[in-house]
Each structure stands twice: as C-alpha cells, then as structure tokens.
Amino acid sequence: MGGGAMPEAGGKRKKRALDVTVNVVPAIDLLSCCISFLLFTAVWTQISRLQTTPMGSGAPQEMVQPTKSLTVTITIGERGYVLATSAGAQIEIPLTGRASDGSALYDLKGLGERLKKLKSEFPDQAAITVAADDAVVYADLVHTIDACVGAGLANVSVMGAG
Amino acid sequence: MPIVQPGKRPARRFAASKVLGGKMMHGRRSTNAELNVVPMVDMMTMLVIFLLQQFSATGEVLYMQKDIHLPDARHGQQIEVAPVVAISAAQVVVSGQKVADVAELDKDPSSIIAPLVEKLRDEKKRWDYIHQNDRDREKNWKGDVNVQADVKVPFRVVRRVMASASEAGYGNVNLAAMEEATAAAAAAKVTK
Numbered sequence: 001m002g003g004g005a006m007p008e009a010g011g012k013r014k015k016r017a018l019d020v021t022v023n024v025v026p027a028i029d030l031l032s033c034c035i036s037f038l039l040f041t042a043v044w045t046q047i048s049r050l051q052t053t054p055m056g057s058g059a060p061q062e063m064v065q066p067t068k069s070l071t072v073t074i075t076i077g078e079r080g081y082v083l084a085t086s087a088g089a090q091i092e093i094p095l096t097g098r099a100s101d102g103s104a105l106y107d108l109k110g111l112g113e114r115l116k117k118l119k120s121e122f123p124d125q126a127a128i129t130v131a132a133d134d135a136v137v138y139a140d141l142v143h144t145i146d147a148c149v150g151a152g153l154a155n156v157s158v159m160g161a162g
Numbered sequence: 163m164p165i166v167q168p169g170k171r172p173a174r175r176f177a178a179s180k181v182l183g184g185k186m187m188h189g190r191r192s193t194n195a196e197l198n199v200v201p202m203v204d205m206m207t208m209l210v211i212f213l214l215q216q217f218s219a220t221g222e223v224l225y226m227q228k229d230i231h232l233p234d235a236r237h238g239q240q241i242e243v244a245p246v247v248a249i250s251a252a253q254v255v256v257s258g259q260k261v262a263d264v265a266e267l268d269k270d271p272s273s274i275i276a277p278l279v280e281k282l283r284d285e286k287k288r289w290d291y292i293h294q295n296d297r298d299r300e301k302n303w304k305g306d307v308n309v310q311a312d313v314k315v316p317f318r319v320v321r322r323v324m325a326s327a328s329e330a331g332y333g334n335v336n337l338a339a340m341e342e343a344t345a346a347a348a349a350a351k352v353t354k
Contacts, residue, residue, distance in 0.1 A: 043218040047224050048338075049239055050235055052336070142339050
C-alpha cells in the first residue's frame, strides 16, 4: 500500500504514522459480487444471424433500391453455383468435389471472388437473390449467404430454385 | 488483513521500534500474521474485466440444443430477441413447443406449415398486445424471426418454415450461425 511522506515538522509535535494501510476488504467484496453476477449472466456461445427475406413475402423493404441496379441471382444446385445477372451474364462455378459422405463441396472461394468483382463493377448493388434446390442443406445455404454478405451484398432474398 | 490474538498488544509503531517494541513481547514471536491480498485483488480484477468483455446485454437468445449443430459464418450480425424456430433432423419447434415432424412434412404437399403459422400469429398477437399503447407500433414492428436449423436440414424444410413465417407476418428471417472464431475454438477443443 502506498504511503505519503509527511512534511518535516519542526518542534516537538507528536509524529503521525507515515504508512497508510488501505482497507481492501470492501473492494474484494465488490469484486466478488461482480464476478458472481457476471458468471451467472455470461453468454458463452456466440451465435450470429444472417438476415434474409423470403422472396415474395411482401415485407416492407427498408433499403432504398438504387436506380442503376442489377438483378443478381445465385442458384445453388447439384453441380455447383450459377451466378446470373439481369445484364445477361451467367457464370457457372462448379463443385470442388464431394465429401466422403457424398455431400457436395461448393467452391465458396470462387464464389466470393466473383461476387467481389461484381461488387467492384456495381458499387451501389446491395441486393441479391439466392435460389436453392430442395436438396441443398442448411449449412451450404448459410455459407452462400455469408459469402454474399462478405462481398457487400447484404440485402439477401431467398427462394426455391424449382 | 492481520489475524490478531485478543489481548494487550503494542501499537504498530511501537512494535517496529527497537526501543519500545520488545517491552511487551516477553520473548515471544509476534502473533500478527499479515495476509497479502494484493495478488488476489489483481486476479479478481482480471476476472471481472474478462467477464465484462463476455457480457451480453441481450442475454442468451438462442440455446444450443443437443440435436442441432449450427454452421459457422464470418459476417453475421449480433442476434436479437425474436421468436425462435428450431429445426432439427426430426422436428420443428417454436419457443420450446413442437409444431411439426420433419418426416410428416414430406408427405404434406402444402407450401406452409399450418401449426407453425398459427403459433407465430399467436406470438405476433402477444407483441401487439404488449405494444398496444405504443404510438409507433407499426414502425417498430420489424417482423424478425430467428431460424435455428441443423447443418444437414434440407432446404425444402427451411423454405416451408420461411414461407410460414412470411404468412404469419414475419418478413425478416434471421438464419442462426456460429461465429467463425467460436466455431474454430469448438473444433480445436474436439480435436484435443
């Protein structure tokens, strides 16, 4: 604990103790209460959300659509991704392979690069539609939407490919 | 803090004195034991800082379920309080109440899940009742619903859940995912 040097007093005055002991018991009590409370309320699993809009839901769209925008659609199918735009471009991104259990391995890296390129060409573009086959699993859908959001296309609509 | 034996004892300033300190000792050692609590206070402070960093004001919105493994995502936003639709390989559950079996959904040709729509409408009615005196009620209604599905749930089930949510007035569907760093830590733990 810290102690302050007292000024030298002349004469025969009664000297006070120079060392001051700080009582830390209240601090320990407070910290103990804080730790108990924080341990009770702690959230250990960090779950995030990817916001989507079901296609044709009629939900009010808060984002203002830019005047010069494309309609960009990613179709998730058995053979991979098909990235199509209303400008007429259609890019196929095939599967990278299949896992040991037969599930499809999608080329997320390739998709991310294509989407970033698209975003650099159309900086105002924020909307994208993800169309998935019925057999596509939830994990692949989430990874695809994550790639879209990562490329700056945050206004994601989801629909069935059929 | 000192543990002091009851009884007559010299003041601290006398105890340290060579002249006066020995008068009351009578050849015994001091029974005052000073416990150094500074490291404990340091440790508790570090613990408080760590736990404050982990603290979330919204609390736990989604609970991890044994039969649902979430996929990982890098660019997710912080999850908000909203009705939770949990889809496992076997069943669809809303706020802890089962509304459909996944096996039976394949037999049903409908594009929505009627019990789910009904349940979500109840949730919306509850929200309306709570906010009935709110002037900006219509503006504050976001229509958020959290969908927590297992990694292997097919899209045909997710699509029907989304269509049902939309039918009940929930236009913003939030797909739940584990944050990438957390997912990596969990994977490392399993590997060890």
